[in-house]
Amino acid sequence: MGTDYVHGYTPAETRRLTDQAGTLADLLHGGTTYPPGSRVLEAGCGVGAQTVQLVTRSPGIELVSIDISEESLAEAKARVASLGSPVDFRLANLYELGDEKVDHVFVCFVLEHLADPVAALAKLRSLLEPGGTITVIEGDHGSAFFHPQSPRAQAVIDCLVDLQAAAGGDSLIGRRLQPLLEQAGYNDVRVEPRTVYADQYLPHLVDGFTRKTFVAMVGSVRERALAAGLMTPAEWAAGIRDLSRSAEPGGTFHYAFFKGVGRT
Amino acid sequence: MGTDYVHGYTPAETRRLTDQAGTLADLLHGGTTYPPGSRVLEAGCGVGAQTVQLVTRSPGIELVSIDISEESLAEAKARVASLGSPVDFRLANLYELGDEKVDHVFVCFVLEHLADPVAALAKLRSLLEPGGTITVIEGDHGSAFFHPQSPRAQAVIDCLVDLQAAAGGDSLIGRRLQPLLEQAGYNDVRVEPRTVYADQYLPHLVDGFTRKTFVAMVGSVRERALAAGLMTPAEWAAGIRDLSRSAEPGGTFHYAFFKGVGRT
Numbered sequence: 001m002g003t004d005y006v007h008g009y010t011p012a013e014t015r016r017l018t019d020q021a022g023t024l025a026d027l028l029h030g031g032t033t034y035p036p037g038s039r040v041l042e043a044g045c046g047v048g049a050q051t052v053q054l055v056t057r058s059p060g061i062e063l064v065s066i067d068i069s070e071e072s073l074a075e076a077k078a079r080v081a082s083l084g085s086p087v088d089f090r091l092a093n094l095y096e097l098g099d100e101k102v103d104h105v106f107v108c109f110v111l112e113h114l115a116d117p118v119a120a121l122a123k124l125r126s127l128l129e130p131g132g133t134i135t136v137i138e139g140d141h142g143s144a145f146f147h148p149q150s151p152r153a154q155a156v157i158d159c160l161v162d163l164q165a166a167a168g169g170d171s172l173i174g175r176r177l178q179p180l181l182e183q184a185g186y187n188d189v190r191v192e193p194r195t196v197y198a199d200q201y202l203p204h205l206v207d208g209f210t211r212k213t214f215v216a217m218v219g220s221v222r223e224r225a226l227a228a229g230l231m232t233p234a235e236w237a238a239g240i241r242d243l244s245r246s247a248e249p250g251g252t253f254h255y256a257f258f259k260g261v262g263r264t
Numbered sequence: 265m266g267t268d269y270v271h272g273y274t275p276a277e278t279r280r281l282t283d284q285a286g287t288l289a290d291l292l293h294g295g296t297t298y299p300p301g302s303r304v305l306e307a308g309c310g311v312g313a314q315t316v317q318l319v320t321r322s323p324g325i326e327l328v329s330i331d332i333s334e335e336s337l338a339e340a341k342a343r344v345a346s347l348g349s350p351v352d353f354r355l356a357n358l359y360e361l362g363d364e365k366v367d368h369v370f371v372c373f374v375l376e377h378l379a380d381p382v383a384a385l386a387k388l389r390s391l392l393e394p395g396g397t398i399t400v401i402e403g404d405h406g407s408a409f410f411h412p413q414s415p416r417a418q419a420v421i422d423c424l425v426d427l428q429a430a431a432g433g434d435s436l437i438g439r440r441l442q443p444l445l446e447q448a449g450y451n452d453v454r455v456e457p458r459t460v461y462a463d464q465y466l467p468h469l470v471d472g473f474t475r476k477t478f479v480a481m482v483g484s485v486r487e488r489a490l491a492a493g494l495m496t497p498a499e500w501a502a503g504i505r506d507l508s509r510s511a512e513p514g515g516t517f518h519y520a521f522f523k524g525v526g527r528t
Contacts, residue, residue, distance in 0.1 A: 142413075143518065145406045147439045175411045178463040179514040190465060193518060197457045199442040250443040254407065254457060256518060 036060025039102040044110035048076025055085035066092040108137040115168035121184030128264045136260045140174025143256035146246035156239030159225040174258035186262025193256040200249045210253040300324025303366040308374035312340025319349035330356040372401040379432035385448030392528045400524045404438025407520035410510035420503030423489040438522035450526025458521040474511040
């Protein structure tokens with residue numbers, strides 16, 4: 001949507017986003033189902049990780065999923081094809097959408113990339129039928145804390161936050177969902193944290209979230225962080241090594257997503 | 265327990281701890297009930313804020329509540345008196361407890377003050393009957409994040425963390441509960457975050473938690489922070505003012521407690 005993405009479009013990233021949805025699907029999608037026949041717009045479907053969840057959890061909806069990347073859309077189509085649920089995939093910027101109305105809008109991991117999230121939310125609101133809802137899910141990298149603590153590990157996370165900010169986005173956006181939805185004109189805005197906590201008693205989360213989602217996501221910006229002069233290769237390696245200790249026995253990791261729902 | 269307390273024993277603090285338990289009781293105590301007749305030890309009852317919850321939620325238990333402060337114990341007694349549930353209050357350091365065994369141990373907001381929490385947990389384990397459980401609840405001030413963001417507000421929180429550390433405690437202990445319980449020899453250790461998120465749609469939490477618990481707790485260390493030279497009075501005032509914005513309309517506040525259960 002006109003902004004550089006800090007993550008999202010390399011093969012390793014595709015794997016990460018898919019892993020993330022597989023591990024976190026219940027956490028993120030819990031409470032979100034739409035009645036059969038509802039017209040739902042997924043704004044920014046990426047490689048289809050959430051699209052799969054939408055059609056699986058809400059059978060019979062009329063889903064339109066848009067994205068600005070042709071490659072991602074192709075992957076999303078392939079991913080959904082085997083499910084036998086029709087999805088109307090469109091290559092589109094949300095600002096290019098006409099005045100075709102929908103009953104519900106679903107937006108996941110998109111606002112963090114946008115320079116003007118309120119404008120995007122207001123545009124989406126204009127597409128909703130009266131009484132329609134928007135559901136927004138975003139992370140907040142400031143919610144990441146872990147054991148063992150490590151300033152070097154924190155520094156690599158800060159690189160990701162800084163790169164996202166330099167690209168016009170905000171990876172600390174989760175905490176702002178409520179005021180953003182309010183400013184965009186939504187009513188009855190309800191936001192709640194959806195928290196991942198992983199320790200050795202939760203090995204599927206240690207592997208699926210700490211290691212394959214969070215550490216992998218931070219690791220994916222190495223080249224950009226080094227190119228931007230934010231760190232030396234040695235500092236980067238030390239930071240990733242320390243961060244990875246949170247996925248070893250005796251380590252713990254905490255992260256909060258935020259899920260918000262608003263009405264027209 | 266031999267350590268200076270960073271908070272806990274002034275009248276304003278008594279009010280805060282009571283407010284905290286009143287607002288957060290369901291969040292913290294949810295899932296914790298003991299069968300009638302169980303012998304339960306509350307180690308570090310303070311002014312009785314959690315004692316009230318224990319006897320209310322588990323009628324018929326034989327509760328022993330210990331603390332090292334005579335003043336706090338007196339308040340705890342007065343607080344519980346009106347409930348008509350007998351509690352055996354004792355002025356004691358947990359290391360002075362004999363070999364009288366109990367079925368369950370409950371510890372809330374105590375480990376954060378101790379220089380050697382593993383030793384304390386191991387001592388408590390030695391008091392448990394085979395198959396007995398320990399329940400531990402602690403905060404983690406590193407889980408506090410908020411909107412609007414403010415480095416000045418973060419700096420006053422950091423003062424609290426630094427003062428606690430200087431007194432031999434650790435106000436970032438929540439994230440360590442699992443390894444601490446493991447190191448103390450407990451089995452089947454299960455830890456989970458218990459998260460408070462407050463925005464204007466949750467006014468009881470904005471007032472009861474953000475304002476009257478968290479901001480009040482940070483505010484209570486002003487004199488010590490200034491005496492320690494951590495900040496100027498002007499910096500302190502600016503930090504508290506910024507932090508208070510998270511309790512105004514459009515502001516948000518996030519905090520995670522951690523609750524852990526282990527078995528002998």
